[in-house]
Amino acid sequence: MKSTFVRIQEYKANANGADKKIIDFLLEKPEEAANFTIHELAEKTYSSASTIVRLCKKLGFKGYKDFQKSLVYELALKKEVLDEKSQEINREDSLESIIEKVTYKNVVSLENTMKLIDLEILEKCVDLLDKANTIHLFGMGSSLLVAKDAYLKFLRVNKPCLISDDWHAQLLQARNITKDDVAIAISYSGMTEEVLRCVQTAKENNAPIIAITRFEENPLSVIADYNLYVSATEFIFRSGAMSSRISQLNIIDILFTAFINRNYEKYLKQFEKTHIQKPYKPVD
Numbered sequence: 001m002k003s004t005f006v007r008i009q010e011y012k013a014n015a016n017g018a019d020k021k022i023i024d025f026l027l028e029k030p031e032e033a034a035n036f037t038i039h040e041l042a043e044k045t046y047s048s049a050s051t052i053v054r055l056c057k058k059l060g061f062k063g064y065k066d067f068q069k070s071l072v073y074e075l076a077l078k079k080e081v082l083d084e085k086s087q088e089i090n091r092e093d094s095l096e097s098i099i100e101k102v103t104y105k106n107v108v109s110l111e112n113t114m115k116l117i118d119l120e121i122l123e124k125c126v127d128l129l130d131k132a133n134t135i136h137l138f139g140m141g142s143s144l145l146v147a148k149d150a151y152l153k154f155l156r157v158n159k160p161c162l163i164s165d166d167w168h169a170q171l172l173q174a175r176n177i178t179k180d181d182v183a184i185a186i187s188y189s190g191m192t193e194e195v196l197r198c199v200q201t202a203k204e205n206n207a208p209i210i211a212i213t214r215f216e217e218n219p220l221s222v223i224a225d226y227n228l229y230v231s232a233t234e235f236i237f238r239s240g241a242m243s244s245r246i247s248q249l250n251i252i253d254i255l256f257t258a259f260i261n262r263n264y265e266k267y268l269k270q271f272e273k274t275h276i277q278k279p280y281k282p283v284d
Contacts, residue, residue, distance in 0.1 A: 003116045004070045005030075006229070007059045009217070010118075019055050021045045026071075034071045038064045077112055109243035110250055112231035116215050117254070121226050125210050126258045128226075129159075132182040136173050136207070137163040138198045139186035146186050146212070146248045153256045157270045167194045174201035183209045188230060188244040190218025199223050212251050214244070228255070 005027075012023050022045045026033050033041055038049045045052075053064055061067040089101060129135060135154055139147035147163050154161040164170050171194075177183060183202040187195045190213040199209055203223055211224035214231075221227045230247040260267040 003118075003215070003229075004059075004067070004074045005215070006116060006118055011059055018047050018051050019058070022047055022052060022055055030071065030075060034068060034075055074115075077115070105243045106246045109231050109247045113229070113247040113250060116229040116231060121228065122254070122258065125226050125228065125255060126262065128182045128208050128210065129255065129259050130262050132180065133178070134160040134162060134181045136177050136181055136183045136202070137161065137186070138170050138174070138183060138195050138202075139163075140167065140192050140194050142245050143186040143188065143192070143195070143248065146245060146252060147184070149249060150184065150252045150256070153252070154259075156274050157260060157267045158274070159259075170194070170198050171201065174198040175205070177202045177205050177207040179206040179208075181207050183207050184212065185209060185220060185224065186212045186248060187220050188214050188248065190214060190216075190220035192220075196220060196223070212248055 008023055008026055012020070012027075015023050022041070025041075025045050033044075036044065038052055041047075042049050042052055049064075056062075056064050056067040059067065061070065089098060093101070135150075137147040137150055139145075144163075144165065151161050151163040162173050164173065174183070174197075183199065185195055185199045190211070196219055199211075199220060200223060202209055208226070209224045210226045210228065211220050212228050212230060213220050213224075215229035228251050230244055230251065
């Protein structure tokens, strides 16, 4: 199911004057809007009930009630995440409490990320991966670990794929990329300078760009052609990537599984060919 806020943000760029006023209000004051009747929202946005109904249908809802129900549900999820943010690990936590908090945060991040996945966007991303001559991966820090995981997966099925630990090498990849390749840029914040420079360079070479980033507008999401969003359950300035990394890895798993499912029999044989047997040594 496509997120309500994803639908609103996607439509915003093409919205006309009347629709734009409603959208701006929804994005600025979603909690207030969720409690309005259709006539109250029309009054606040200087529009009409019929205009709001048409907008709801353009966003993929049956009508205003269907839209309002989805908005209320998503705001409740967002509140749950915000409540969880206030329950960070503290000095007095026991080992049991640490286990519960870390595990719960990861589970919430995975569940919310699942709800943000746009099936149409995912389908287009899989198409790009399937047709691409080479997959170029970009990421720094903990996101580099996610990129390496993707590299090993695609290497297993012999899909040409590139990643480097060195940022200068990643920049060279971006300079060599072509329109027949695809770039996957991974950055939770969407603000990592090195990744942004690589992505901008790839964009100049007309390469399609897939971003795996948090569900909030950021420099990377603006540049990318397709965004696969990760639930924003961590502070931007955090001590270490935890739940965001788990969600990024999950997105990679989904992308890869959907990719091999396109040519299941072919890649099944490739899995058998590339399997590395682990010798069994009995313990004396």
